Amino acid sequence: DTGVSQDPRHKITKRGQNVTFRCDPISEHNRLYWYRQTLGQGPEFLTYFQNEAQLEKSRLLSDRFSAERPKGSFSTLEIQRTEQGDSAMYLCASSLRRTGGDSPLHFGNGTRLTVT
Amino acid sequence: AQSVTQLGSHVSVSEGALVLLRCNYSSSVPPYLFWYVQYPNQGLQLLLKYTSAATLVKGINGFEAEFKKSETSFHLTKPSAHMSDAAEYFCAFTGGGNKLTFGTGTQLKVEL
Numbered sequence: 001d002t003g004v005s006q007d008p009r010h011k012i013t014k015r016g017q018n019v020t021f022r023c024d025p026i027s028e029h030n031r032l033y034w035y036r037q038t039l040g041q042g043p044e045f046l047t048y049f050q051n052e053a054q055l056e057k058s059r060l061l062s063d064r065f066s067a068e069r070p071k072g073s074f075s076t077l078e079i080q081r082t083e084q085g086d087s088a089m090y091l092c093a094s095s096l097r098r099t100g101g102d103s104p105l106h107f108g109n110g111t112r113l114t115v116t
Numbered sequence: 117a118q119s120v121t122q123l124g125s126h127v128s129v130s131e132g133a134l135v136l137l138r139c140n141y142s143s144s145v146p147p148y149l150f151w152y153v154q155y156p157n158q159g160l161q162l163l164l165k166y167t168s169a170a171t172l173v174k175g176i177n178g179f180e181a182e183f184k185k186s187e188t189s190f191h192l193t194k195p196s197a198h199m200s201d202a203a204e205y206f207c208a209f210t211g212g213g214n215k216l217t218f219g220t221g222t223q224l225k226v227e228l
Binding site for chain 1: 125150152157158159160161162165206208215216217218219220221
């Protein structure tokens with residue numbers, strides 16, 4: 001168990017630019033989640049995948065945001081035309097969906113985005 | 117609406133003193149409740165979870181929490197605080213599945 005890995009750890013970008021983040025979940029985990037955390041707040045759910053299928057998207061996920069998990073392993077989260085309000089910590093988590101219940105979420109260390 | 121409320125955004129205790137972090141939930145379905153800890157610039161680590169098996173739940177690092185349906189509470193406690201407990205703590209809720217709703221967090225400060 002090498003844990004959930006996120007890359008990059010920090011990203012500074014100018015308003016209007018596109019950014020992409022990557023998440024590598026725990027290898028045997030079939031569910032992958034994206035959360036966003038702003039300063040002084042708890043994480044807010046954005047979207048989740050079971051294998052390669054995106055099963056749910058939050059209303060927080062505007063059309064400038066897109067997430068993929070093409071082969072059911074790693075995932076990417078892209079933000080197009082970034083705005084200052086997108087500045088936040090983006091957290092990825094994974095879990096194992098199994099009969100009888102899910103394993104708890106394991107979180108990565110996050111990608112901190114600063115939009116200037 | 118289903119939600120969790122954490123009372124007190126900042127809590128300060130002396131080393132060796134009791135830690136009590138408060139969490140209340142609102143839910144129309146049987147809740148699954150969690151406590152997570154977050155150290156600076158890191159992700160969240162699960163401390164403990166309530167899934168209806170037992171109302172008193174023991175977690176890692178000496179923490180425990182008691183589910184009280186009559187009070188809709190799931191407060192986190194630790195008998196004796198240690199300096200290494202200083203961090204931010206989040207209560208989280210789900211009605212099933214793993215899409216968690218988090219509280220706003222409580223920053224715990226431990227003083228000598």
